Amino acid sequence: MSQNTVLEVRNLVTRFDTLEGVVNAVNGVSFDLKEGETLAIVGESGSGKTVTMLSLVGLVPSPPGKVEGGEVFLTGLGERRDLLGMSPRELRDVRGGEIGFVFQDPMSSLNPVLTIGEQIVETLMRHLAMSREQARDRTLRLLAQVGLPDPEQRYRSHPHQFSGGMRQRVMIAIAVACTPDIVIADEPTTALDVTVQAQIVDLFKRLRDELGVAVIWITHDLGVVAGLAERVLVMYGGRVAEIAPVDDLYENPQHPYTIGLLGAIPRLHERDTRRLASIPGTPPDLLIPVEHCPFAWRCDYVTDRCWKEVPELVEVDDGHQVACFCNLERGRPHNGRR
Amino acid sequence: MVGDEVVVRVKDLKKYFPARAGLLGRQRGPVKAVDGVSFDIRRGETLGLVGESGCGKTTTGRSILHLVRPTSGEVMLEGQTLGNLDPEGLRRLRPKMQMIFQDPYASLNPRHSVGKIIGEPLVIHGVTGGRELAARVSELLELVGMDPAYARRFPHEFSGGQRQRIGIARALSLNPSFIVCDEPVSSLDVSIQAQVVNLMQDLQQQLGVAYLFIAHDLSMVKHISHRIAVMYLGRIVELTDRNTLFEDPLHPYTQSLGSAVPIPDPKLERRRQRFILEGEPPSPVNPPSGCVFHPRCPLSVDVCTTRVPELREVRPGHYVACHLVDEKGSSKIGTEPVPVPTTQ
Numbered sequence: 001m002s003q004n005t006v007l008e009v010r011n012l013v014t015r016f017d018t019l020e021g022v023v024n025a026v027n028g029v030s031f032d033l034k035e036g037e038t039l040a041i042v043g044e045s046g047s048g049k050t051v052t053m054l055s056l057v058g059l060v061p062s063p064p065g066k067v068e069g070g071e072v073f074l075t076g077l078g079e080r081r082d083l084l085g086m087s088p089r090e091l092r093d094v095r096g097g098e099i100g101f102v103f104q105d106p107m108s109s110l111n112p113v114l115t116i117g118e119q120i121v122e123t124l125m126r127h128l129a130m131s132r133e134q135a136r137d138r139t140l141r142l143l144a145q146v147g148l149p150d151p152e153q154r155y156r157s158h159p160h161q162f163s164g165g166m167r168q169r170v171m172i173a174i175a176v177a178c179t180p181d182i183v184i185a186d187e188p189t190t191a192l193d194v195t196v197q198a199q200i201v202d203l204f205k206r207l208r209d210e211l212g213v214a215v216i217w218i219t220h221d222l223g224v225v226a227g228l229a230e231r232v233l234v235m236y237g238g239r240v241a242e243i244a245p246v247d248d249l250y251e252n253p254q255h256p257y258t259i260g261l262l263g264a265i266p267r268l269h270e271r272d273t274r275r276l277a278s279i280p281g282t283p284p285d286l287l288i289p290v291e292h293c294p295f296a297w298r299c300d301y302v303t304d305r306c307w308k309e310v311p312e313l314v315e316v317d318d319g320h321q322v323a324c325f326c327n328l329e330r331g332r333p334h335n336g337r338r
Numbered sequence: 339m340v341g342d343e344v345v346v347r348v349k350d351l352k353k354y355f356p357a358r359a360g361l362l363g364r365q366r367g368p369v370k371a372v373d374g375v376s377f378d379i380r381r382g383e384t385l386g387l388v389g390e391s392g393c394g395k396t397t398t399g400r401s402i403l404h405l406v407r408p409t410s411g412e413v414m415l416e417g418q419t420l421g422n423l424d425p426e427g428l429r430r431l432r433p434k435m436q437m438i439f440q441d442p443y444a445s446l447n448p449r450h451s452v453g454k455i456i457g458e459p460l461v462i463h464g465v466t467g468g469r470e471l472a473a474r475v476s477e478l479l480e481l482v483g484m485d486p487a488y489a490r491r492f493p494h495e496f497s498g499g500q501r502q503r504i505g506i507a508r509a510l511s512l513n514p515s516f517i518v519c520d521e522p523v524s525s526l527d528v529s530i531q532a533q534v535v536n537l538m539q540d541l542q543q544q545l546g547v548a549y550l551f552i553a554h555d556l557s558m559v560k561h562i563s564h565r566i567a568v569m570y571l572g573r574i575v576e577l578t579d580r581n582t583l584f585e586d587p588l589h590p591y592t593q594s595l596g597s598a599v600p601i602p603d604p605k606l607e608r609r610r611q612r613f614i615l616e617g618e619p620p621s622p623v624n625p626p627s628g629c630v631f632h633p634r635c636p637l638s639v640d641v642c643t644t645r646v647p648e649l650r651e652v653r654p655g656h657y658v659a660c661h662l663v664d665e666k667g668s669s670k671i672g673t674e675p676v677p678v679p680t681t682q
Contacts, residue, residue, distance in 0.1 A: 044528060193619070195618075197598070202614060221600070226606075267603070
């Protein structure tokens with residue numbers, strides 16, 4: 001695989017000014033996305049995974065939200081373009097052009113009064129300056145490519161005539177319509193049944209390989225990620241807790257939060273009922289600005305230092321970075337899962 | 339520990355809803371949400387009920403408790419037939435059968451204190467009152483791992499996981515022998531799910547309560563259940579113990595379900611054989627003829643399109659509704675069962 005970087009995110013900070021106070025949603029997130037790779041961003045609700053993605057492409061509703069710091073560079077095709085410095089117009093060209101999106105709820109992402117065909121044609125005409133005729137041909141090919149039977153008829157259908165899985169296929173067709181470098185998928189299978197989820201995951205894998213597109217797959221589900229991603233980034237409290245190649249993360253998790261998460265999920269292939277490891281406490285309250293490790297309240301391995309400083313990401317193995325003092329001071333917290 | 343005594347017996351339970359369609363709202367035949375479901379649950383046992391959305395799992399749970407009146411069929415709770423009871427008789431039986439709901443935000447009254455929410459069943463059924471009531475509420479809060487002082491607080495002050503604990507305390511207040519748990523953890527974060535599931539298992543050990551655990555997350559259902567029933571379009575297609583269901587599934591639907599569930603282990607995922615069903619479950623308004631699964635079944639033969647397969651006990655304790663299964667086994671759809679780990 002090529003190691004060209006297509007996206008660089010550095011120290012991204014996003015806050016929301018609400019009636020109850022300032023919500024510190026994203027507190028300095030950095031990562032790179034390589035050409036054609038699938039990076040999973042895993043976290044629980046409020047971990048900042050969705051806001052991170054929205055911040056990249058200027059979709060944070062403002063007010064109340066504001067990207068307050070950091071740099072985001074789109075680095076495909078040898079250019080290095082600053083996304084955060086772009087005008088709304090330039091950003092519109094990027095969205096749907098270089099970066100495609102698939103959201104959790106396809107029904108609220110599709111326009112209910114337009115036919116499926118019109119919605120895809122619109123994207124193509126806007127971004128690729130195609131004629132209506134060209135756009136129509138390409139749309140029919142796209143519908144077939146995402147596995148919708150009878151594209152001619154689907155072209156003329158409205159979203160309500162589709163099931164959840166078929167709508168998600170349409171969203172994927174729109175996302176890849178302009179041959180983007182990057183597709184950002186936010187919980188794309190969460191609302192789907194397990195057999196349909198498997199269909200959509202397979203479709204993603206096929207398209208990724210056919211089109212060579214890089215994918216950011218945002219999810220709370222460590223199961224889906226295992227069979228799909230090449231690298232996994234675990235978020236907690238608006239920060240990156242751990243980032244590692246997929247095998248490494250599951251076999252050799254280093255952050256106590258990752259270890260806790262992996263211990264908390266039941267596995268279908270386990271014969272005996274082991275007690276699930278539970279992480280005590282609740283996810284952090286983002287209204288409280290944190291000057292220390294955001295996981296300190298819930299961590300079994302907490303030290304004095306964890307309450308005084310924010311741990312930075314440190315490389316512990318090839319491509320494996322962890323933000324935890326345990327690793328620096330006392331070696332690994334423990335072997336494998338609890 | 340699972341006892342021998344049957345707490346709940348469900349026999350040929352059916353729940354049909356009238357369906358209207360078109361501009362004039364003409365009657366268009368009933369929606370057979372639950373179409374002949376039968377099973378037993380023993381004391382201290384958890385029966386998992388799984389299936390995709392719209393398969394009738396929630397309606398099954400609600401019909402068992404007679405929160406909706408079943409169209410036909412029989413439910414017996416500790417030997418008493420619910421269908422024969424008048425509303426008052428049913429009300430008097432309610433303490434024995436309770437429910438835990440999916441949404442911990444919608445199922446607690448925001449205007450009532452936690453103490454009132456948990457104590458209300460005790461007051462309504464005249465079990466206890468006054469100072470004794472407060473003591474029992476404290477005891478229940480401790481039982482679900484919460485501070486008794488929380489009795490004076492209100493639901494909005496709590497997180498989803500804590501609210502679910504309050505819902506569990508309420509369900510347990512009258513010492514029920516049976517609780518229907520309808521997706522009790524699916525709205526919670528992963529780390530909180532584990533807390534609630536562990537609590538439910540501990541309480542079962544302590545109190546011997548039987549659960550009907552309804553969920554769509556197969557890994558979680560397998561984790562908590564002793565036996566599992568798989569539903570498809572209003573019917574049970576397979577029912578057996580938790581390990582057999584995934585290691586030797588007989589129904590083609592169960593086989594494909596097992597192969598579709600992702601396993602959080604990248605190496606295993608890469609070498610796993612999968613069989614992914616095409617299409618999506620059909621609408622119960624207009625179900626297919628014969629075996630309702632036949633349009634998606636890779637093995638279907640002529641008889642499947644015309645005759646409805648009965649749920650039969652093909653091996654001791656292993657029930658399956660498929661024409662292609664006999665005592666020797668079944669055809670496999672080309673996927674290996676869920677791999678059994680060699681280590682651990």
